[in-house]
Amino acid sequence: MQPESKKRSEWLAERFEENRSHLRAVAYRMLGSASEADDAVQEAWLRLSRSDASTIDNLAGWLTTVVSRVCLDMLRSRTAKREEVLDGNATESIAASERQRNPEQETLLADSVGFALLIVLERLEPAERLAFVLHDMFAVSFEEIASILGRSPEAARQLASRARRRVHGAPTVPTASLSEQRQIARAFLAALRAGDLEGLIAVLDPDVVVRIDEAASRPGAPREIRGARNWAKGAIQFSHKLAGDIRAMLVNGEVGLVWAPRGHLLGVLRFSIADGKIATVDLIADQTRLNELELAVLGE
Numbered sequence: 001m002q003p004e005s006k007k008r009s010e011w012l013a014e015r016f017e018e019n020r021s022h023l024r025a026v027a028y029r030m031l032g033s034a035s036e037a038d039d040a041v042q043e044a045w046l047r048l049s050r051s052d053a054s055t056i057d058n059l060a061g062w063l064t065t066v067v068s069r070v071c072l073d074m075l076r077s078r079t080a081k082r083e084e085v086l087d088g089n090a091t092e093s094i095a096a097s098e099r100q101r102n103p104e105q106e107t108l109l110a111d112s113v114g115f116a117l118l119i120v121l122e123r124l125e126p127a128e129r130l131a132f133v134l135h136d137m138f139a140v141s142f143e144e145i146a147s148i149l150g151r152s153p154e155a156a157r158q159l160a161s162r163a164r165r166r167v168h169g170a171p172t173v174p175t176a177s178l179s180e181q182r183q184i185a186r187a188f189l190a191a192l193r194a195g196d197l198e199g200l201i202a203v204l205d206p207d208v209v210v211r212i213d214e215a216a217s218r219p220g221a222p223r224e225i226r227g228a229r230n231w232a233k234g235a236i237q238f239s240h241k242l243a244g245d246i247r248a249m250l251v252n253g254e255v256g257l258v259w260a261p262r263g264h265l266l267g268v269l270r271f272s273i274a275d276g277k278i279a280t281v282d283l284i285a286d287q288t289r290l291n292e293l294e295l296a297v298l299g300e
Contacts, residue, residue: 169296
């Protein structure tokens with residue numbers, strides 16, 4: 001390699017490293033996967049190394065655009081594959097893929113973004129996700145987003161607006177009722193995580209009815225359980241496997257609990273509350289039913 005060419009390569013590598021953390025942050029919020037985010041960033045470097053950098057006026061902007069396009073392609077490919085494999089074994093397939101990731105790294109990244117936000121982002125259409133992430137999280141203009149998507153700036157604005165409504169939700173109950181739901185759901189979750197049987201029973205109606213769909217139940221296990229103590233014992237035993245991945249969220253406008261390891265939705269607990277107690281619980285794991293639920297981030 002000639003001295004000038006070597007200098008150019010070194011300069012380019014230094015400029016890229018200056019932008020790496022930003023690019024990875026964009027890619028992770030777009031993809032929700034640390035390994036896929038690293039792949040997208042590496043692809044951006046390969047494209048940069050094959051380009052004439054002297055023609056690039058704004059390197060950071062150029063790299064953000066490239067990473068965004070790579071992520072958009074990955075999201076579209078992921079959506080297509082998901083539609084192909086969506087069957088009765090989908091939940092187990094997703095769970096198996098989760099076990100192949102680096103749990104500690106994924107959890108640290110997810111905590112930095114917010115588990116609940118990742119869960120909602122995962123349910124957005126690729127174009128919606130890109131518009132929301134780039135504009136609302138990284139202040140990229142709608143003109144730039146439009147060029148990435150091949151749409152008009154107004155269309156990009158509408159995509160971000162639609163995504164924003166889905167992310168933040170629209171409660172269908174009065175604020176006071178929502179506040180009560182939040183308090184009860186969090187008390188339930190705290191007792192579950194602590195293995196506190198009596199604390200769990202305290203937030204359940206003594207005659208609580210728990211309905212469990214086929215995907216969430218073990219073969220031969222009852223699909224309906226009645227009575228607070230009857231269900232609480234089993235819930236405590238099962239919680240050791242998943243309580244760390246459960247978060248309170250808005251489910252169809254009401255407070256529920258969502259099980260989503262590193263942002264990938266696998267189960268939902270929907271509550272009905274009467275007289276300050278949880279009166280019914282629907283435990284949902286069927287992927288078709290999960291896809292029909294409207295999920296949103298639960299504010300403080």
